[in-house]
Amino acid sequence: MSNSLRDQLMGLGFKPAPKPERPAHAKGPHPKGGKPDHRSGGKPHGAQTQGAQPQGAKPQGRPDARRPDGRKPDARKPGSRHGGKPQSREDIDLAKAYAIRAQREKDERIAAEAAKQEEARKRREARAKLAELVKDQALNDAAAEIARHFPYGGKIKRIYVNDAQLKQLNAGELGVLQMDGRYLLVTADLLAQAETIFAPAVALKVDPNAPAEDDPYADPKYQVPDDLVW
Numbered sequence: 001m002s003n004s005l006r007d008q009l010m011g012l013g014f015k016p017a018p019k020p021e022r023p024a025h026a027k028g029p030h031p032k033g034g035k036p037d038h039r040s041g042g043k044p045h046g047a048q049t050q051g052a053q054p055q056g057a058k059p060q061g062r063p064d065a066r067r068p069d070g071r072k073p074d075a076r077k078p079g080s081r082h083g084g085k086p087q088s089r090e091d092i093d094l095a096k097a098y099a100i101r102a103q104r105e106k107d108e109r110i111a112a113e114a115a116k117q118e119e120a121r122k123r124r125e126a127r128a129k130l131a132e133l134v135k136d137q138a139l140n141d142a143a144a145e146i147a148r149h150f151p152y153g154g155k156i157k158r159i160y161v162n163d164a165q166l167k168q169l170n171a172g173e174l175g176v177l178q179m180d181g182r183y184l185l186v187t188a189d190l191l192a193q194a195e196t197i198f199a200p201a202v203a204l205k206v207d208p209n210a211p212a213e214d215d216p217y218a219d220p221k222y223q224v225p226d227d228l229v230w
Contacts (some may be wrong), residue, residue, distance in 0.1 A: 176204035
């Protein structure tokens with residue numbers, strides 16, 4: 001740029017560009033042996049800082065903390081909880097006791113559930129066998145009008161019989177079975193067989209030699225009207 005043009009630009013308000021500053025490491029003469037190495041902070045190539053270790057060497061006083069499998073070892077002390085105080089013998093024994101009790105309770109629940117399912121299976125099989133036994137063997141009279149009451153399942157139940165059936169029932173010659181919510185009048189022999197298959201199904205079994213007070217409903221005078229709510 002000529003001086004005349006520069007003078008004209010300065011006259012218009014333009015200022016000359018500032019000169020770049022020299023780097024701090026550039027000041028002063030370079031040591032003999034070559035240019036400064038910017039990577040080593042201005043020191044000649046090949047020079048090492050006092051106390052520095054060769055490239056690739058492991059730091060002194062800091063051995064490799066990795067285990068042979070490549071993982072870092074746990075810095076916590078054995079028996080400690082997340083860096084806290086080590087567990088005492090009492091804490092360890094208590095934890096073992098809790099674990100043993102929890103496992104025992106779990107085993108008991110599993111055993112109880114298995115026993116419950118097995119009992120339900122046996123009941124289903126027994127009921128099916130009993131139903132096959134008493135099939136077409138019931139002696140219920142559709143025209144019977146005498147209500148014979150008896151206790152069963154913690155409640156008072158009843159079955160309708162005729163005069164002859166009432167005498168036979170009270171004498172123990174007949175009995176009552178509960179099947180699928182119905183009460184069936186059967187012979188004493190069939191009642192005995194049913195009892196060996198599934199005893200809970202026996203609703204009424206009269207012992208003729210038992211005292212009368214053991215079954216107060218055997219006497220017809222205790223017949224309860226149908227419209228009476230127990």
